[in-house]
Amino acid sequence: MNLKNMCGRVSWIFNDDxxxxxxIVGVKNIKVTDIHELAALAMKSYDPEFAKTVQKGDVxxxxxxxxxxxxxxxxxxALRHLGIQAVVAESFSPGFYRGEISMGFTxxxxxxxxxxxxxxxxxxxxxxxxxxxxxxxxxSLPIEPMSTMDQMMLxxxxxxxxxxxxxxxxxxxxxxx
Amino acid sequence: xxxxxxxxxLARVSGKDSVKPGDEILARPDFVIAYDFPGYTDVFFKxxxxxxxxxxxxxxxxxxxxxxxxxxxxxxxxxxMHKITRAWGKEQGVPVHERLGIGHQVSAELGYATPGAxxxxxxxHVSQLGAFGTLAIGARKGVLEAFVSEDMAIKVPATxxxxxxxxxQKGVMARDxxxxxxxxxxxxxxxFKVLELAGPVIDDMSIDGRMTICxxxxxxxxxxxxxxxxxxxxxxxxxxxxxxxxxxxxxxxxVYDRVVEVDITTLEPIVVAPPSPANTKxxxxxxxxxxxxxxxxxxxxxxxxxxRVAAAILKDKKIKxxxxxxVVPTSQAIMSxxxxxxxxxxxxxxxxxxxxxxxxYCYGRIATxxxxxxxxxxGTLNVPGRMGSPDxxxxxxxxxxxxxxxxxxxxxxxxxxxxxxxxxx
Numbered sequence: 001m002n003l004k005n006m007c008g009r010v011s012w013i014f015n016d017d018x019x020x021x022x023x024i025v026g027v028k029n030i031k032v033t034d035i036h037e038l039a040a041l042a043m044k045s046y047d048p049e050f051a052k053t054v055q056k057g058d059v060x061x062x063x064x065x066x067x068x069x070x071x072x073x074x075x076x077x078a079l080r081h082l083g084i085q086a087v088v089a090e091s092f093s094p095g096f097y098r099g100e101i102s103m104g105f106t107x108x109x110x111x112x113x114x115x116x117x118x119x120x121x122x123x124x125x126x127x128x129x130x131x132x133x134x135x136x137x138x139x140s141l142p143i144e145p146m147s148t149m150d151q152m153m154l155x156x157x158x159x160x161x162x163x164x165x166x167x168x169x170x171x172x173x174x175x176x177x
Numbered sequence: 178x179x180x181x182x183x184x185x186x187l188a189r190v191s192g193k194d195s196v197k198p199g200d201e202i203l204a205r206p207d208f209v210i211a212y213d214f215p216g217y218t219d220v221f222f223k224x225x226x227x228x229x230x231x232x233x234x235x236x237x238x239x240x241x242x243x244x245x246x247x248x249x250x251x252x253x254x255x256x257x258m259h260k261i262t263r264a265w266g267k268e269q270g271v272p273v274h275e276r277l278g279i280g281h282q283v284s285a286e287l288g289y290a291t292p293g294a295x296x297x298x299x300x301x302h303v304s305q306l307g308a309f310g311t312l313a314i315g316a317r318k319g320v321l322e323a324f325v326s327e328d329m330a331i332k333v334p335a336t337x338x339x340x341x342x343x344x345x346q347k348g349v350m351a352r353d354x355x356x357x358x359x360x361x362x363x364x365x366x367x368x369f370k371v372l373e374l375a376g377p378v379i380d381d382m383s384i385d386g387r388m389t390i391c392x393x394x395x396x397x398x399x400x401x402x403x404x405x406x407x408x409x410x411x412x413x414x415x416x417x418x419x420x421x422x423x424x425x426x427x428x429x430x431x432v433y434d435r436v437v438e439v440d441i442t443t444l445e446p447i448v449v450a451p452p453s454p455a456n457t458k459x460x461x462x463x464x465x466x467x468x469x470x471x472x473x474x475x476x477x478x479x480x481x482x483x484x485r486v487a488a489a490i491l492k493d494k495k496i497k498x499x500x501x502x503x504v505v506p507t508s509q510a511i512m513s514x515x516x517x518x519x520x521x522x523x524x525x526x527x528x529x530x531x532x533x534x535x536x537x538y539c540y541g542r543i544a545t546x547x548x549x550x551x552x553x554x555x556g557t558l559n560v561p562g563r564m565g566s567p568d569x570x571x572x573x574x575x576x577x578x579x580x581x582x583x584x585x586x587x588x589x590x591x592x593x594x595x596x597x598x599x600x601x602x
Binding site (some may be wrong): 017018020022026027028030064065068069070091092093094095098101104144147149150159162163164166167170 | 201205224228229255291306315317318319321322325330332364368371394396398399400452453454455558559560563566567586
């Protein structure tokens with residue numbers, strides 16, 4: 001794994017399984033395109049003070065099958081704008097997972113994560129040893145490995161730079177043969 | 178060691194003798210399918226040229242585009258979107274089909290659902306081509322890869338085999354079977370895996386019913402769904418398939434992630450209550466709940482057998498005064514068949530509003546609900562705001578339930594209306 005290890009404070013825990021991410025900005029705001037407006041709407045129904053308390057590099061935690069339903073891109077765009085660097089969940093819904101990884105956004109699958117953390121704890125992710133540590137409580141859990149292509153998407157910052165890299169190496173391999 | 182149908186298809190399109198779950202391979206899609214939609218096709222066209230310098234797609238004969246959303250256009254901007262799509266198709270030598278119906282259905286009608294083929298789309302509901310033994314995967318924005326490269330990098334998924342046993346009661350349809358699977362197996366039970374359907378219920382089921390179940394695969398977490406080809410699907414594709422392929426089948430010693438048996442003999446009509454497709458309930462729990470509108474259509478339902486059963490219930494009756502019933506056949510070929518069978522006249526006489534085929538009812542672009550309204554729907558899903566106001570509600574159900582509920586203006590068990598009907602309905 002060449003992924004950079006990361007550390008972040010847990011600014012929210014979504015306890016629901018099968019969480020529909022559209023709820024983050026509210027379904028009626030899903031077509032809002034202005035990122036500042038979206039960010040201002042994000043998490044309002046969960047914690048009206050969220051935007052004020054969140055810090056750059058924070059993470060949010062989710063339950064089983066996080067992103068189920070018909071996920072749209074704006075809710076996570078809003079969270080990223082507020083500084084959220086990753087979602088750590090028990091598991092992810094495939095459509096959501098594919099969509100967000102291709103945006104270059106870090107998703108960490110960690111069965112049992114909800115029991116490991118309380119809000120405002122600090123989590124540290126070690127990609128080499130495939131563990132997540134609650135630094136505040138000094139407890140750890142294993143995380144699930146990522147496929148090579150998903151890792152490359154995160155390392156390179158999203159789907160387009162990943163694909164450019166993949167096509168470039170294919171060309172070089174062809175020349176080399 | 179044997180392979181599943183999915184593994185055999187992926188081995189073929191990656192030029193390997195065998196693959197196993199977890200392998201990361203480069204696979205060449207036989208078909209690249211898309212409908213035009215802002216943020217997807219317009220972006221793919223632009224990025225392919227500007228980011229990757231790809232002026233022409235490789236193998237344009239593999240590509241097919243549909244105009245099935247925003248049809249007919251309601252704003253100049255929507256029509257502009259369609260113009261971009263038509264121009265791209267012309268420039269690339271790629272067919273653009275419009276006004277033929279919902280692309281996932283029309284793909285099958287035009288021969289893109291070849292048994293043993295590998296198809297990609299950005300929309301996961303393309304999984305319904307799995308009804309023919311086609312491996313059809315929705316890759317969201319990742320489908321751009323197929324526009325700039327002949328191959329796509331994918332990880333071979335494991336397969337979960339579900340054997341459906343028993344006999345469906347009258348009034349219980351494929352739609353109920355799928356949502357029952359979500360209920361008993363769980364909405365995340367097939368995450369990142371392929372759902373392979375088998376068993377006597379699937380063997381007896383029509384192609385329509387199989388497409389209904391396969392098309393909803395994403396709501397059980399699956400990457401897609403697939404059914405081994407049989408005489409029905411091979412006959413359907415005879416003279417229709419776009420490419421010649423030997424049909425492939427799962428080996429008897431194939432290795433599955435797990436094998437699940439589900440008996441549906443006692444299954445009753447269900448509704449999927451708001452706010453999520455994970456929320457399957459027996460219809461009886463909601464019987465009598467007032468509803469304002471009904472939608473019979475979409476890529477999930479709205480095929481000829483759905484129309485036949487609804488027409489049989491509505492024949493010589495009138496829908497409840499004030500109730501809005503929208504009947505939208507999944508394709509124009511189905512519409513034509515329904516006209517020939519006299520079904521459309523039955524719907525019109527009953528007071529239904531009939532529309533040419535379009536995706537637009539399913540996501541609230543038209544027939545939009547306002548606050549406090551409630552619909553029964555055969556659309557794909559029921560999340561808040563899907564058919565209009567976030568404060569309106571959607572109950573997903575089968576076509577017979579739509580018809581019976583339209584007569585009574587509330588959620589209604591269709592079985593009392595079906596007692597005299599033949600088994601074949």
